[in-house]
Amino acid sequence: xKPRTVDKIATSLIxxxxxxxxxxxxxxxxxxxxxxxxxxSWDFLTSAxxxxxxxxxxxxxxxxxxxxxVLTLIITVPLGLGAGIFMAEYARPGKLTGFIRLxxxxxxxxxxxxxxxxGLLLIVNYxxxxxxxxxxxxxxxxxxxxxxxxxxxxxxxxxxKQQKEAGFALGLSKWKIVxxxxxxxxxxxxxxxxxxxxxxxxxxxxxxxxxxGMSSPRLDFTNWNPLSPSSPLNPFRPAETLAxxxxxxxxxxxxxxxxxxxxxxxxxxxxxVLLFNLGARFFGRFIYRKLTASxxxx
Amino acid sequence: MKSKKSxxxxxHIEDLVGRSYMAFCVLLLIVIxxxxxxxxxxxxxSTFITGGVSVGEFFFGTKWAPEADTPSFGAxxxxxxxxxxxxxxALIASPLSICAxxxxxxxxxxWGKKLLQPVIELLAGIPSVVYGFIGLxxxxxxxxxxxxxxxxxxxxxxxxxxxxxxPTITSVAADALAALPQNLKESSFALGATRWQTISRVILPTxxxxxxxxxxxxxxxxxxxxxxxxxxxxNAPFVPKSLFESASTLTSVITLSMGNTTMGSSYxxxxxxxxxxxxxxxFAFVGLVRLLERRNKI
Amino acid sequence: xGAIAPVRESFQTxxxxxxxxxxxxxxxxxxxxAQNTVTALIGPSGCGKSTFLRSLNRMNDExxxxxxxxxxxxxxxxxxxxxxxxxxxxxxxGMVWQKPNPFYKSIYDNIAFxxxxxxxxxxxxxxEIVESSLRRxxxxxxxxxxxxxxxxxxxxxxxxxxxxxxxxxxxxxxxLLDEPASALDPVSTGKVEELIKELKEELRIVIVTHNxxxxxxxxxxxxxxxxxxxVEYDKTEKVFxxxxxxxxxxxxxxxxx
Numbered sequence: 001x002k003p004r005t006v007d008k009i010a011t012s013l014i015x016x017x018x019x020x021x022x023x024x025x026x027x028x029x030x031x032x033x034x035x036x037x038x039x040x041s042w043d044f045l046t047s048a049x050x051x052x053x054x055x056x057x058x059x060x061x062x063x064x065x066x067x068x069x070v071l072t073l074i075i076t077v078p079l080g081l082g083a084g085i086f087m088a089e090y091a092r093p094g095k096l097t098g099f100i101r102l103x104x105x106x107x108x109x110x111x112x113x114x115x116x117x118x119g120l121l122l123i124v125n126y127x128x129x130x131x132x133x134x135x136x137x138x139x140x141x142x143x144x145x146x147x148x149x150x151x152x153x154x155x156x157x158x159x160x161k162q163q164k165e166a167g168f169a170l171g172l173s174k175w176k177i178v179x180x181x182x183x184x185x186x187x188x189x190x191x192x193x194x195x196x197x198x199x200x201x202x203x204x205x206x207x208x209x210x211x212x213g214m215s216s217p218r219l220d221f222t223n224w225n226p227l228s229p230s231s232p233l234n235p236f237r238p239a240e241t242l243a244x245x246x247x248x249x250x251x252x253x254x255x256x257x258x259x260x261x262x263x264x265x266x267x268x269x270x271x272x273v274l275l276f277n278l279g280a281r282f283f284g285r286f287i288y289r290k291l292t293a294s295x296x297x298x
Numbered sequence: 299m300k301s302k303k304s305x306x307x308x309x310h311i312e313d314l315v316g317r318s319y320m321a322f323c324v325l326l327l328i329v330i331x332x333x334x335x336x337x338x339x340x341x342x343x344s345t346f347i348t349g350g351v352s353v354g355e356f357f358f359g360t361k362w363a364p365e366a367d368t369p370s371f372g373a374x375x376x377x378x379x380x381x382x383x384x385x386x387x388a389l390i391a392s393p394l395s396i397c398a399x400x401x402x403x404x405x406x407x408x409w410g411k412k413l414l415q416p417v418i419e420l421l422a423g424i425p426s427v428v429y430g431f432i433g434l435x436x437x438x439x440x441x442x443x444x445x446x447x448x449x450x451x452x453x454x455x456x457x458x459x460x461x462x463x464x465p466t467i468t469s470v471a472a473d474a475l476a477a478l479p480q481n482l483k484e485s486s487f488a489l490g491a492t493r494w495q496t497i498s499r500v501i502l503p504t505x506x507x508x509x510x511x512x513x514x515x516x517x518x519x520x521x522x523x524x525x526x527x528x529x530x531x532x533n534a535p536f537v538p539k540s541l542f543e544s545a546s547t548l549t550s551v552i553t554l555s556m557g558n559t560t561m562g563s564s565y566x567x568x569x570x571x572x573x574x575x576x577x578x579x580x581f582a583f584v585g586l587v588r589l590l591e592r593r594n595k596i
Numbered sequence: 597x598g599a600i601a602p603v604r605e606s607f608q609t610x611x612x613x614x615x616x617x618x619x620x621x622x623x624x625x626x627x628x629x630a631q632n633t634v635t636a637l638i639g640p641s642g643c644g645k646s647t648f649l650r651s652l653n654r655m656n657d658e659x660x661x662x663x664x665x666x667x668x669x670x671x672x673x674x675x676x677x678x679x680x681x682x683x684x685x686x687x688x689x690g691m692v693w694q695k696p697n698p699f700y701k702s703i704y705d706n707i708a709f710x711x712x713x714x715x716x717x718x719x720x721x722x723x724e725i726v727e728s729s730l731r732r733x734x735x736x737x738x739x740x741x742x743x744x745x746x747x748x749x750x751x752x753x754x755x756x757x758x759x760x761x762x763x764x765x766x767x768x769x770x771x772l773l774d775e776p777a778s779a780l781d782p783v784s785t786g787k788v789e790e791l792i793k794e795l796k797e798e799l800r801i802v803i804v805t806h807n808x809x810x811x812x813x814x815x816x817x818x819x820x821x822x823x824x825x826x827v828e829y830d831k832t833e834k835v836f837x838x839x840x841x842x843x844x845x846x847x848x849x850x851x852x853x
Contacts, residue, residue, distance in 0.1 A: 003491075003494075003495060004492060006492070006495075007492035007493055007494040007495070010494035010497070010498075011405060011493065013397070014397045014400050014401055015401060015405060016397075017394050017397035018397055018400075018402075018405075018414060020394070021394060021398050021414070021421075021464060022413065022414070022417050024421070024461060024464075025417045025420055028421075028424065031432060031436065032428065032432065035435075079323050079326060080323075081323075082319050082320045082322065082324070083323040083326075083327055085320060086320040086321075086323065090317070090320060100324060100328075102584075103328060103331050105584055106331060106580065106581065106584050107327065107330065107331055109518055109522075109580050109583060109584050110334070110522070110577070111521070111522025111523070111524065111580065112522070112524070113522065113524040113549050113553065113573075113576070114334075114338065114522070114573055114576050114580070115334075117338065117552070117556070117570070118333075118334045118337060118338060120556070121337050121341065122333060122337055125561065142330055145330070149327070160697065162695060162697035163697060163699065163700075164658070165655065165693065165697070166693075166697045166698075166759070166762070167699075168655060168658060169653065169655070169686055169689075169690060169691035169763065170686070170687070170709070170710040170713070170762070170763075170765075171683050171685075171686040171687030171710070171713075171714065171766060172309070172683070172713055173308075173309030173310075173312045173683055174313055174316070175313045175316030175317070176309065176312055178316065179316070180709075181699055184700055185700045196423075199423050200423070202425075203423075203425025203426070203427070203428070204425070205425070205427045205525050206524040206525050206549075206553070209553070209557070210556060210557065214557070243425050243427045244427075246427040246428070246430075246431060247430065247525050250427075250431055250434060250529055259435065262431050263431070263435075266427070266428045266431050266432075269425055269428055270424060270425075273423045273425065277419065277420065277423055307681070307684075309684075
């Protein structure tokens with residue numbers, strides 16, 4: 001065959017496969033939304049699931065997912081910032097830095113089920129926190145922390161080094177420079193990365209099955225006492241999340257409309273993750289404009 | 299200078315506070331990884347130390363009967379299942395991913411990237427339970443109608459995993475291709491080579507180590523993925539005779555059985571041994587990635 | 597500490613050498629900087645003049661692998677000695693770079709930030725510092741109505757004067773300028789040069805520049821650096837009209853560098 005002919009065939013194949021991937025995504029999203037959207041209603045989003053009857057909702061699961069996400073971020077973000085700032089601004093090239101980098105890489109490569117098992121062993125059993133929201137949040141912290149460290153490190157590294165020098169020349173301490181000069185510049189990148197990682201946390205199930213548990217107690221949404229067992233805010237109660245619920249309904253669901261529930265819950269999950277993605281993009285652009293253009297500040 | 303008199307001035311205290319906080323965060327990372335390795339290893343090794351199961355039986359025994367009167371703990375079906383779905387998924391996903399990366403960087407660098415970048419990000423963002431749900435409601439029925447068997451099995455698992463690792467391989471490959479010096483391509487074009495000749499003889503051979511990094515990262519993800527695989531693979535504890543037969547992986551059997559066994563039983567310990575295998579494989583994958591990166595630098 | 601320097605000037609270096617690893621970028625330079633003068637450091641790229649300038653407020657400390665030998669005397673104290681409170685020291689020595697680097701903050705906060713950190717309290721006191729610093733940097737009239745705007749919205753020339761104002765806000769005794777006008781248009785350059793001439797009435801200024809005309813226009817003393825050594829140092833008129841050294845002459849005439 002002539003090289004030109006081969007070239008044409010190869011190019012068409014590459015284009016075909018690339019477009020095939022686009023088709024996969026369109027198909028996936030289309031299928032989930034097509035199957036799921038018809039099942040989503042206010043009632044579905046707010047009512048509790050039914051064990052064997054049809055018509056159950058995912059209200060507590062949705063709430064658990066969101067609450068768990070908030071709890072996880074409250075723990076992870078400050079820790080990730082600390083370690084990330086160290087890696088970006090303080091760590092000098094050497095054995096120790098290389099070792100910490102390796103740790104972050106290994107931690108972020110652990111399968112989430114292994115993280116979940118570790119949580120089961122240490123947090124649920126050893127620390128005796130049981131299947132609870134807080135156990136889940138701590139497991140998700142292990143899962144999310146390495147990512148947060150990377151996000152922070154990259155965000156700080158992308159700040160022009162002249163900013164730091166200007167701070168030094170004014171006689172500021174390094175920590176002051178980091179927190180008041182560099183941090184505001186790095187913040188948009190950090191927030192964008194955090195929102196994206198939040199999407200990942202929101203959809204995580206394997207790390208939660210054996211930590212946050214696979215059940216949710218009867219919640220009383222009028223009870224806002226965080227220590228009461230039926231309060232939705234109680235961090236020591238079991239908390240089945242939306243993602244875990246999808247898995248459970250698929251593998252052991254007894255309700256006659258189990259497939260519809262799984263479809264509806266999947267749609268909710270995917271839409272939420274999409275919103276996180278779009279939110280991250282939008283927010284990144286918004287902050288960038290706000291920081292660089294002549295809009296009024298403070 | 300006056301500052302000599304009192305050692306602890308405001309800026310010294312600030313720096314001290316900052317450094318202590320960062321040290322705490324970094325130390326926490328180290329404690330997490332050490333305790334993870336310690337706890338999973340001590341649990342996982344007890345099968346061999348106190349449980350009296352020989353290493354050979356565990357790794358190569360094909361009989362998995364943990365609850366029989368004379369229990370046997372041959373984990374070969376799970377180990378081989380994990381490797382099988384991982385390799386198949388990489389075989390399916392790699393060509394597709396490389397085509398997508400070529401499409402983004404070589405064929406239509408402008409809008410190709412604009413089109414595929416968000417597609418890849420969204421594919422990466424879809425939670426694994428949703429992949430499992432779609433696998434169960436689309437791929438499994440399709441396989442059941444087209445091939446012999448029940449639809450569930452190794453093929454279904456590998457297909458679901460291949461879509462899940464597409465984004466990983468594609469983004470690494472695209473980065474590698476984009477980092478290629480422009481003059482390398484130009485000199486090939488200048489010799490009268492077609493685009494495909496340039497791609498196949500210059501571009502791909504030069505970037506192969508980097509692309510392999512992406513493939514290994516994808517395989518690491520596939521090997522550790524739990525729920526999506528568990529939902530479609532059938533979970534029979536046997537080495538399958540065909541791709542359309544029900545099988546199991548390390549992650550799927552842990553997912554299914556961990557909740558139903560009592561801590562400390564030899565059944566439970568065997569599951570921890572499998573978690574240890576998962577952990578060791580993570581080390582192996584990270585090591586392999588580092589090896590490839592080092593080779594790539596030279 | 598507390599050794600008395602054999603000084604002619606209250607600010608001078610003595611046998612100052614700077615190393616990056618084993619590479620000696622600056623080789624044993626002794627230079628005085630007189631009060632109310634502008635000293636220009638000139639020389640071809642890589643001659644060590646910027647490294648030398650950055651060592652004067654110990655900015656090189658922030659680069660790992662760089663070490664300094666010799667003394668930098670300020671008012672009889674060697675600030676290059678170990679144990680010097682570098683952060684305190686830098687407050688006395690302002691610095692402005694080639695590329696304007698205002699903080700990602702409002703114009704007002706850019707100036708008020710340093711004084712606030714160093715303990716100035718009260719809105720009125722800060723307002724006064726902001727106004728006087730901006731006036732000294734000849735920027736007040738252009739920005740007085742939009743102090744709350746982002747500093748990044750200013751033009752390059754305005755940003756550079758803002759950086760000078762920021763350096764002045766903490767009342768330094770010495771101002772280090774690293775090619776402060778090389779990224780600016782001719783009009784802004786003129787303004788910055790004018791400003792330097794005015795500022796030397798209050799403090800001493802050390803400036804690195806690639807622009808020979810600029811060095812001739814604004815400086816009182818000129819030091820010519822070549823490959824890390826000080827080739828020639830004298831009054832600017834002398835260096836430019838009748839240099840001692842053949843190399844200096846060739847560089848000034850534009851034959852190399």
